Amino acid sequence: MSLPLIPDRTCGGCVECCRVIPLDLPDLAKPTGELCAYCVPDAGCAVHAIRPQTCRTWFCLWRAVELSDDWRPDRSGIVIRPDGVEHGEITLFVVRRTPFLSSEEVFDTVAAWIDSGIAVALSVPGPVGTYPARAVVTDYLRPAVEAGDAERFNRLVARSLDKLAEHDWQADGIEARYRVT
Numbered sequence: 069m070s071l072p073l074i075p076d077r078t079c080g081g082c083v084e085c086c087r088v089i090p091l092d093l094p095d096l097a098k099p100t101g102e103l104c105a106y107c108v109p110d111a112g113c114a115v116h117a118i119r120p121q122t123c124r125t126w127f128c129l130w131r132a133v134e135l136s137d138d139w140r141p142d143r144s145g146i147v148i149r150p151d152g153v154e155h156g157e158i159t160l161f162v163v164r165r166t167p168f169l170s171s172e173e174v175f176d177t178v179a180a181w182i183d184s185g186i187a188v189a190l191s192v193p194g195p196v197g198t199y200p201a202r203a204v205v206t207d208y209l210r211p212a213v214e215a216g217d218a219e220r221f222n223r224l225v226a227r228s229l230d231k232l233a234e235h236d237w238q239a240d241g242i243e244a245r246y247r248v249t
């Protein structure tokens with residue numbers, strides 16, 4: 069699903085999706101978690117003008133939803149995935165645990181989503197070349213949300229992430245292929 073993007077918001081120095089999202093296209097394949105070889109540090113995509121369609125249309129929700137700059141994935145460590153939004157589900161893909169993850173802003177935002185009936189999932193990456201782990205945690209977090217208890221919420225989030233990190237990782241089977249010309 070592609071949502072309208074926020075005007076004037078750009079990815080800036082963020083390249084998280086060029087790392088975390090797997091691609092298996094005829095001219096570009098890269099395993100989950102491998103930084104695309106076309107991604108040049110501080111310069112962005114080396115094949116920008118001819119990049120595959122998937123790269124042109126995949127955007128994290130920070131590009132489409134009114135959230136502060138602190139939520140930008142390379143700063144927050146959280147890529148908010150767009151898939152599932154059409155079913156009323158939001159996935160926080162926590163690629164790194166940062167102080168922002170346990171901030172009041174994250175609590176307030178996630179609490180507002182849960183209050184409004186949105187299902188919230190947490191996800192973590194595995195080793196390069198494996199699918200991420202993911203679990204819907206709405207009901208697990210709800211008591212802390214309803215009590216307005218941010219500390220308890222943070223403990224539950226940390227526990228969920230620890231549990232997800234014990235996942236039995238499944239290989240994505242993608243072999244790298246870089247042939248964009």
Ligand code: SF4
Pocket residue numbers: 085086096104105106107108112113114115116119120123
């Ligand atoms: S081709 Fe460009 S936009 Fe696509 S994943 Fe690679 S660096 Fe990112």
Ligand code: SF4
Pocket residue numbers: 078079082083084085086126127128129130131140141142147
């Ligand atoms: S993760 Fe989001 S902000 Fe970062 S490069 Fe991708 S679309 Fe842009």
